[in-house]
Amino acid sequence: MLPPNPTTAPHGGEAWREDVALERIADLLGASLLSTGPTGWGDDAAVLERPKGRVLLCCDAGVEGVHLDASLFPIADLGYRTAIAALSDVAAMGGRPLGVVVSICAPGDVDVVAIEQGVAAACATVGCTVVGGDLSKAAITSVTACALGEEPLQGAIPRSGARPGDVLSVTGALGGAAMGLRRRRAGMGLEDPELRWFRRPRARIDAGVAAARAGATAMLDISDGLARDLRRMAAASGVGIDLDDVPLCDGASLDEGLGGGEDYELVVAHRDAGALAAAFESASLEAPTRIGTVTDLVGEVRYGGAPAPDLGWRH
Amino acid sequence: MLPPNPTTAPHGGEAWREDVALERIADLLGASLLSTGPTGWGDDAAVLERPKGRVLLCCDAGVEGVHLDASLFPIADLGYRTAIAALSDVAAMGGRPLGVVVSICAPGDVDVVAIEQGVAAACATVGCTVVGGDLSKAAITSVTACALGEEPLQGAIPRSGARPGDVLSVTGALGGAAMGLRRRRAGMGLEDPELRWFRRPRARIDAGVAAARAGATAMLDISDGLARDLRRMAAASGVGIDLDDVPLCDGASLDEGLGGGEDYELVVAHRDAGALAAAFESASLEAPTRIGTVTDLVGEVRYGGAPAPDLGWRH
Numbered sequence: 128m129l130p131p132n133p134t135t136a137p138h139g140g141e142a143w144r145e146d147v148a149l150e151r152i153a154d155l156l157g158a159s160l161l162s163t164g165p166t167g168w169g170d171d172a173a174v175l176e177r178p179k180g181r182v183l184l185c186c187d188a189g190v191e192g193v194h195l196d197a198s199l200f201p202i203a204d205l206g207y208r209t210a211i212a213a214l215s216d217v218a219a220m221g222g223r224p225l226g227v228v229v230s231i232c233a234p235g236d237v238d239v240v241a242i243e244q245g246v247a248a249a250c251a252t253v254g255c256t257v258v259g260g261d262l263s264k265a266a267i268t269s270v271t272a273c274a275l276g277e278e279p280l281q282g283a284i285p286r287s288g289a290r291p292g293d294v295l296s297v298t299g300a301l302g303g304a305a306m307g308l309r310r311r312r313a314g315m316g317l318e319d320p321e322l323r324w325f326r327r328p329r330a331r332i333d334a335g336v337a338a339a340r341a342g343a344t345a346m347l348d349i350s351d352g353l354a355r356d357l358r359r360m361a362a363a364s365g366v367g368i369d370l371d372d373v374p375l376c377d378g379a380s381l382d383e384g385l386g387g388g389e390d391y392e393l394v395v396a397h398r399d400a401g402a403l404a405a406a407f408e409s410a411s412l413e414a415p416t417r418i419g420t421v422t423d424l425v426g427e428v429r430y431g432g433a434p435a436p437d438l439g440w441r442h
Numbered sequence: 443m444l445p446p447n448p449t450t451a452p453h454g455g456e457a458w459r460e461d462v463a464l465e466r467i468a469d470l471l472g473a474s475l476l477s478t479g480p481t482g483w484g485d486d487a488a489v490l491e492r493p494k495g496r497v498l499l500c501c502d503a504g505v506e507g508v509h510l511d512a513s514l515f516p517i518a519d520l521g522y523r524t525a526i527a528a529l530s531d532v533a534a535m536g537g538r539p540l541g542v543v544v545s546i547c548a549p550g551d552v553d554v555v556a557i558e559q560g561v562a563a564a565c566a567t568v569g570c571t572v573v574g575g576d577l578s579k580a581a582i583t584s585v586t587a588c589a590l591g592e593e594p595l596q597g598a599i600p601r602s603g604a605r606p607g608d609v610l611s612v613t614g615a616l617g618g619a620a621m622g623l624r625r626r627r628a629g630m631g632l633e634d635p636e637l638r639w640f641r642r643p644r645a646r647i648d649a650g651v652a653a654a655r656a657g658a659t660a661m662l663d664i665s666d667g668l669a670r671d672l673r674r675m676a677a678a679s680g681v682g683i684d685l686d687d688v689p690l691c692d693g694a695s696l697d698e699g700l701g702g703g704e705d706y707e708l709v710v711a712h713r714d715a716g717a718l719a720a721a722f723e724s725a726s727l728e729a730p731t732r733i734g735t736v737t738d739l740v741g742e743v744r745y746g747g748a749p750a751p752d753l754g755w756r757h
Contacts, residue, residue: 169678171534171662172500172591174598177493184590185487188545188578219486230503230545230586263503267581271545273588275499276487283489347486363484 148262152243173258175226175275183222183276183283187212191268199311202238202268204326206231206245208389210272212350214253214330215391217276219348220283221339223332224250225275226258232265242270253332279339289345289364289396291423296403296415298334298392301353302379305387310378324376328391334412338395341406345396352386354435356394357428364396367424370435374416385430386438396421463577467558488573490541490590498537498591498598502527506583514626517552517583519641521560523704525587527665529568529645530706532591534663535598536654538647539570540590547580557585568647594654604660604679604711606738611718611730613649613707616668617694620702625693639691643706649727653710656721660711667701669750671709672743679711682739685750689731700745701753711736 189209191197210227217224229246231239239262247257255274289295303324310321317326331348338346345364349356353373361368373384395415397403404414428435504524506512525542532539544561546554554577562572570589604610618639625636632641646663653661660679664671668688676683688699710730712718719729743750 170598170600170602171531172498172537172589172598174535174593175497175499177496181492182490182497182540182590183487184490184541184543184588185574185576186543186545186586186588187576188547188580188586190547190578190580192581193579216486220489222487225497226499228499228501228588230501230588232503232505232584232586259500261500261502261586263505263584264508265503265505265582265584266507269547269578269580269584271501271503271547271576271586271588273499273501273543273545273586274487275497275590278489283485283487285485287485 148239151240173226173228175258178225178277180280181278183217183220183278184273185213185216186271186273187216188269188271200317200326201241203241203245205268205270206242207249207326208328209270210246210249211328211330211391213272213274214249214255214332215348215350217274218330218332218335219346219393220276221279221281221335221343221346222276222283223336224253224255225277227255228273229257229260230263230271231260232263233268234266235264237268246270246272253330279336281339281342284339284343284346285363286345286347286360287363289360289366289421291366291421293344293396293398293421294400294417295368295419295421296395296397296400297374297418298331298415299390300374300376301349301390301392302383302387303376304328304389305383306376306379321378325389328389330391331393333410334393334407334415337406337410337412338393338403341397341403343395343397343403347394349390349392349394350388352388352438353394354385354428354438357435360394360396361426361428364421365425367422367427368419368429369422370419370428370430372416372418374418382438385436463554466555488541488543490573493540493592495595496593498532498535498593499588500528500531501586501588502531503584503586515632515641516556518556518560520583520585521557522564522641523643524585525561525564526643526645526706528587528589529564529570529647530663530665532589533645533647533650534661534708535591536594536596536650536658536661537591537598538651539568540592541573542570543588544572544575545578545586546575547578548583549581550579552583561585561587568645594651596654596657599654599658599661600678601660601662601675602678604675604681604736606681606736608659608711608713608736609715609732610683610734610736611710611712611715612689612733613646613730614705615689615691616664616705616707617698617702618691619643619704620698621691621694624698636693640704643704645706646708648725649708649722649730652721652725652727653708653718656712656718658710658712658718662709664705664707664709665703667703667753668709669700669743669753672750675709675711676741676743679736680740682737682742683734683744684737685734685743685745687731687733689733697753700751
């Protein structure tokens, strides 16, 4: 936790400079974090209230040059998108986030406060806060967000529970992140709304909770592209998947919808698509779109009757 | 969590290669992690049992070239030492670790399984397991370990609770990590036992629990060097500190003891050093060493009657 172990003494510490950055971060995140006694910023670990159920723990990394092209996007986006990736993993289990800690490794001239602002902004979209973290010097910038979540009362929804005959549905529309990246690379202005799917993805916490409440049999979030993530669900569940529809964001191509990744929508398997839709409706959420069915052809993911393309590799 | 969001599709994914590494890691960590239903490896988040008390959450990063000189030490050491840094933060609150997730960012030719082995070995020393993580491609290697802990029944011990008149004690002996690094740089063989303080530090979980049970007023772990970490305790507590002794590892210099960092011993403030020693004895732990007292000279850390040197900068 901040401040321990940033750039440690045996290696040429710059811990005091880190302490200054930490003070700015604590200011940014608000005095509330500092007024909670032994918890949060400035101590060894954050203290969080005891959860009602079992806990969910996950982490995701974002790396400059891999997950973010710093010549095209502000560095704060790396913080935002990495935090959403971790929060989305909580959503994919049907849980609610309790808090996030973030580790930032960056060269001395990188605006780590901006990265932290990105993380905090992402957390705020799901009513969660950044409770601590760590700063380290590094030759390139990377961010790891670790999210703590609360398991749903119905139990976490694994990706391994899909059974032949289940209906597969997806929240929202796909391909928006890949489309946004493509448009930015082609010169679209940074503030164009079409880039929002890439720059400001959503973690579908409420949808995950609704799916768990409705009795979903399996769920995962689309982080690496629909086709690839469905292969993972099929492998984990020991089933096959027949895909017959892919809801696309306006302007996204089918390839982007099938293979784009980073959409962070949820794929839900359920015995009864009507019951799932009803649960979403009662939670005032847009109904998920039916995209296919679960089959007994173990490991086979088909689209339109043929093997689904192995998209994701080619981007 | 593994496997989501490793090297995502919009950026040129290598997710299948990651899946192979993950399988090797899962094999390494044992089938127990795979047999726990919706929990652990291969799903979006790990599911852990509900803790008895409030939870502790913290993370620490280790970066090649900053925390590890890969020309002198095997890359597995980065995993081991980073995990200990995070577990030590749990110890410094008086807690017990419940689980660790680890994010590894590394070039394609780095042995990520070896790093994970290092993390797993460190966790095993305190009876805890790696419950999940994330792998990403990156130009340089970095590791972030995030530890979830259980708050002690007495409440987490902050660094802000020291009061004038408290006795300060430290577990173990100091300077061993800096000494080990110095000796390795001077050509000492990698397997020499003198390097163990640097390569295989301990997270003092049992000592932290004993200190919490004994009613410690403040506690932190020595990650950045005794002098610097005491300044943090003094600042957080609004007190001064008079240091009159520094227990040194055999062969460590006073500078290494005061400023070396990464020793991960615990500094404990307590009203009654005798009661603290008795609690350690009843837990079959070596008694901590009295190193000084807490004063009312706000922010002043003195050693031998003079301002303590600001070591850590010069290494």
